[in-house]
Amino acid sequence: MSPASTAASTAPGPESTDRSRLLLVDGHSMAFRAYYALPVENFSTTTGQHTNAVYGFLSMLIKLLDEERPTHLAVAFDMAGGTFRTEQYAEYKANRDAAPAPFAGQIDLIHEVMSAMNVTILEREGFEADDILATLAVSAARSGMEVLVISGDRDTFQLVDDDVTVLYPIRGVSTLTRMTPAAVLEKYAVVPSRYPDLAALVGETSDNLPGVPGVGPKTAAKWVNLYDGLDGVIANADQIAGKAGQSFRDHLDQVIRNRRLNELLIDVELPVGPADLERRPVDREAVHQLFDTLEFDVLRERLFATLPEIAEDAVSPGVQVDVVAVGDLPDGLGPWLETHVPAGTLAGVDVTGTAAQGGGDAWTLAVASVGGHAVTIDLTDVAQTDEQTLAGWLADADRPKVVHDAKAAWHMLRGRGLELAGIGFDTALAGYLAHPDQRRYALADLSVRYLRRELVETEESGGQAVLALDENAGTADTAAGTRAQVLAELADVLGADLERRGGRRLLHDVELPVQRVLREMERVGICADTDNLEELRSGFDDAVERHAAAAYEAIGHEVNLSSPKQLQEVLFDELDMPKTKKTKTGYTTDADALAELYAKTSHPFLEHLLAHRDQIRLRQTAEGLLKSVSPDGRIHTTFHQTIAATGRLSSTDPNLQNIPVRTADGLRIREGFVVGEGYGALMTADYSQIEMRIMAHLSGDAGLIDAFQSGEDLHSYVASSVFEVGTDEVTPAQRSKIKAMSYGLAYGLSAFGLSRQLGIEVAEARTLMDVYFERFGGVREYLTGVVAHARRTGYTETIMGRRRYLPDLTSDNRQRRDMAERMALNAPIQGSAADIIKMAMIGTDRALTEAGLTSRLLLQVHDELVLEVAQGEEQQVDELVRREMGAAAELSVPLDVSVGTGRSWRDAAH
């Protein structure tokens, strides 16, 4: 396949053809669906206007415009007053209640928005919206257009054919099912043109059209197919046997009437034809005004993001990148760099290689300017003068560079003895800050999203997939040059997007500096006591064997103790134990449930099973750590800076942020992390109760702020206030309840969750929460405010302005909405803590360097830093770390830091 055809087939959006696409919307029925899908109490403006139906309708429409990319568009509405159908049958739709009060006026608002968006609105006295849609759909299809009908009325299924598709809402308005001829046939067992025949027999309750009693969709479909349509069924009415047949004959008039009423008109006289419905540019000013009054900040963003004229603003002209190999430069690399990326301009730098810990390597490097010139350098075969020029240029902090994931690039280049400095922009970090929920920020994705240019895979470079713009596809070299060029362009466009999202400072003052710190921490690694870990591993191994044998003994046969499925058979079938909580695939066998079963049955199998689980995991942890020890005797984790949506780091290969600490055996594993040669001790420094301190700061709650300034134990202080006893009279039980409550708040805890956590009644939990909020009213106010603000703006924010976008806050799915609310409660708190410790890392690293100390940072575990302290520096580093961590942010409460030192990570605990 040629690169060009690959590009065409992977183009975003619907199949790109020259055919016109007409989108026809049944305004009333979709607005109604939206009204019932979205809770009205969550959607009203400060002036009290309800907007849930408007919101849902627009949300759906914008999604369709984005996904279906129609060229033509119209919305039809029913009009007040009767139609020809009510004239023929007074009871038609007579069963419908009057529209609920909050719905009133929302249709008018939708009208207004449609006008502002320059969308054609169609309505005609005496006809329903569906008749208008049917008329347009049929004539559009005849003229060769592709038609999409959006309606919650099943009668529209009769329109479906190869050219006309109905999108029918299944739940709410966000999920539409595509009714094609095949889909109709599959669901109703009749072809679309016979759907009204079937509906006439079955009836349609929402239209107040009763069907034939005793005849359901199955029977109706059978008859319609057997007798070739409803006319045939009627003609053969006498031959239909059974009760259903008699019932049909008894209700024949009714069926004929139903059929007459559910036929959609296709000859309504209209002032416009399909060709007149071509999409027109929206009236931006009018839309802004309207959305201002509706307080639709999120929808505004979404709408303008889908509009073609906006997209085109962001498209940089397709650039043919002029890629040249360094060996072909007549004057060598130096002059090329001076010409194409002179001082003061950002250069795109693409590095190909492996970033493996300790032993990274780089093969190809490309440098490019925005102007469309790129040079590629084969690092395995480069002239000495060029190599020197390159080394100097890469290491020059005053020559700013754009790199995608500069930490990885730095590790690669280091394998070739090259230093990389002057990272002025990192496209992966910027992409993350702009959209922190994505988890993956591949260059190809950023290119499509921000430059509207697709990078396609070429088959070059030793089997490794290489991305290039299709017009530059070819060798690995040209691909690398093209990527470098894309990087240079992305810095502009992505930088502007980040600026709009208020993320520029975060990138330059937080993420880029912390990236440099992390890269050093990864390079240094932490020393492992392999003898100790080896001994542990074999000890755990023995315990695993012992408990497995004892467990088998207890039930008389062997079983895979690591298989929940097999365990369920043993516990619930063989041993007939009481059933535990349900999971998707059966009954849970988690530790809590097993402990409960043990309390009830005292069966020895359970005891050994639990111990086996415990020991097998510890063994695995020890073994995993041993496997990841590098030849230098140290463990080099990788910190990921673009994974956690809240701004936290994550750690992999191995994950050093989840090393056990709670149990005695777990602590022994921490003894396997020790101070390295030439250093005196490990030091840990953690923030105490940083999340509650942030809560105090953000909420401004006077009581909570007092609690921290009083110097008393936080939870005792809060408990004494809630239970109205002296701080020295608080019982341990009261303290732990309050502790769970306080921390639960930051997770969006419910009374149910709290009751389960504490093993108390829901009512008691609710009372506890009520009293808590009575005493600390600022907290409640803050929490409700966070969600309200996020719903209005679309995002939450940390103290450093880190955003998290939560579109699900307005979802019509309750579960998703509740989840988004809990995320909104948690993100500012967890995210602010992440901001603070990142600032602390930057400050600590800089202070260590400035003080000329050799002590260094090794690990970060969310609220804790681990350092390796040189002999004789302990006192100085202790003070320095306390100072830097304490000064990382200005809160209305102090940032307390506790510090400990020791030979191992365990000993350094405090």
Next chain:
DNA sequence: TTGCGTCCCAC
């Protein structure tokens, strides 16, 4: 081999 489900470690 891949992806999902369950379980469990950390903060």
Next chain:
DNA sequence: CAGTGGGACGCAAA
């Protein structure tokens, strides 16, 4: 029906 992660294992589907 408590937020953010990583990772091991079993198991079914491919």
